[in-house]
Each structure stands twice: as C-alpha cells, then as structure tokens.
Amino acid sequence: MAGGRPRGRLGGEEAGGTLDRMAYLRRIGYPGSTEPTLETLRGLHVAHLQTVPFENLDIALGRLLLLDPGALFSKIVERRRGGYCYELNGLFALLLRELGFDVDLLSARVPNAAGEFGPDFDHMALRVRLEEPWLADVGFGELFLRPLRLGTPDGQPDDGKVFRITQDGDARILGMGRRAEPEKPRYRFTLRPRELEDFGPMNVWQQTSPDSHFTKNSVCTRVTPEGRITLSGSRLITTTDRERTERVLTASERIAILRESFGIVLENSGDGRDRRP
Secondary structure (H helix, E strand, C coil): CHHHCCCCCCCCHHHCCCCCHHHHHHHCCCCCCCCCCHHHHHHHHHHHHHHCCEECHHHHCCCCCCCCHHHHHHHHHHCCCCECHHHHHHHHHHHHHHCCCEEEEEEEECECCCCCECCCCCEEEEEEECCCEEEECCCCCCCCCCCEECCCCCCEEECCEEEEEEEECCEEEEEEEECCCCCEEEEEECCCCECHHHHHHHHHHHHHCCCCCCCCCCEEEEECCCEEEEEECCEEEEEECCCEEEEECCHHHHHHHHHHHHCCEECCCCCCCEECC
16 A cells, blocks of 8 residues: 555445545545535535645656555545546545445546547546536546536536536537637546446556656646646646736745645655655
C-alpha cells in the first residue's frame, strides 16, 4: 500500500471493509448532512473540488498510480494529496456509496485537439441515482461545480458557464460554453455501469505512454471561492470571473506554491512517498 501505512477501515465492498467516512469528510472540510439527498450530493461535490486538487505530479516522478481502494484512501485522505480522474472519482464513488447513494462508474471519451474522441475508459465520470439521475465528476479539472441533471438536453448554468448533455446514439455528449463562446464537447459517455478494475489498462496507459498528455506535462489545479488556481508545469495561472493572470515560477517558487496553495510537499526521493506540510 502507498506510503507503507496499514489500511485500517477503507472503502466499500471492493476493499473488503468500510470506508472511514469521518476521515474523508474531514479531508474535504464538509460539516453538513450526510443523508443521501441532492443537497448533500451538491455540498460534497463542491467541498471536494475546493479542497482536493486534480493533479498528476506522481507521474513525472515515476510513481505508479494504483486503483486499489486502499492506496487511493491513503494517498487522498491520509496523505492529503490529489489525483486524476480514476483516483478522484473512484474514491468519491466509494464515499457516496458509504453514505447510501446509488452510484455507477461511467466510461467517457475525451476529445483531442482535432476534436476526435479518445478510446473507452479515457475518463471516469459518475452517475448518481436519486429521484432522477445526476452526472457527478470531481476528477476532470475545469468543469461543473455542482452535479448536472442527466435527463434533460436543456442548458444548465453553473459557476459562470453553461453545460448541456445531448443524446448521441446510445451515448451522451457533455458540452460546455462560457458567456458568448459556443459550447464545446468535454467528453462523450455511455450510461453502462462499469467496475473500477475496468479502468485499469487505461490507467496504466495514461501514466506510461508518451502519447498521453499526462506524461507530457504536470498539472495541479483546484477550485477556489474566487475561481481557480492552476500550476501547469512552471506556470502559475489564477482565474476569477473578471481576470486571468499567469506567470512563470522559479523552482523554489513552485515548491512554495504547492505547499501553500495545495497543501502538497513532495519528497523526490524515489521511495514513492510524500509528506504533509
């Protein structure tokens, strides 16, 4: 297990135990109701995006990203790290199930620069079944802040953007627009329920292939109350409703930003561990 720590109480049936929900809720700073309602889902979704960064820092350090529930819990909750889609949505689904939500893992295909959709399992999203189905996603980077209704093709305003889910044969396409800009596809997905292990081969490809964008550049980003803060390579990008600023950081400034803005201190020792600030 990552970090060499004992598992203890972990996540759901896949881990053969029970997820430590209180530790997870403390990690995301969520103090509200845990009843399986839409209000709770929205609160958890926002809290997760504002506290747990989308990041692929371990890939540049040559550390294997595992989809084992115990490894995910250790990394994201105990060591207060972030992760990418398979890690973040995979563990978030376990928390939701532990709280009584009915959740399906969904396979999604993300478009490349030419607009061509990637392979199945290119991305993981979540369907949460309440009185109506909802699309949840805490593992994409910049996307919606609150879950979206799955059963309507109407535009859904969220955090200064408009999202639309349209039918495409037996699949759905999630589009995102901003102010006067036209909507652009973010990903194409089906509603067929998947298992965590189904994403295993693509998880390996994403972190090892030279064709994967995750091996070409490191990123660490999270939602802020004002907008978003992103560390892309050595570039620090801060966005709000009114402006976008960008500057190139020195190596020491980058380390400081990771610690101060994301709570991450990496040990580049090759032992696969990191520590809390």
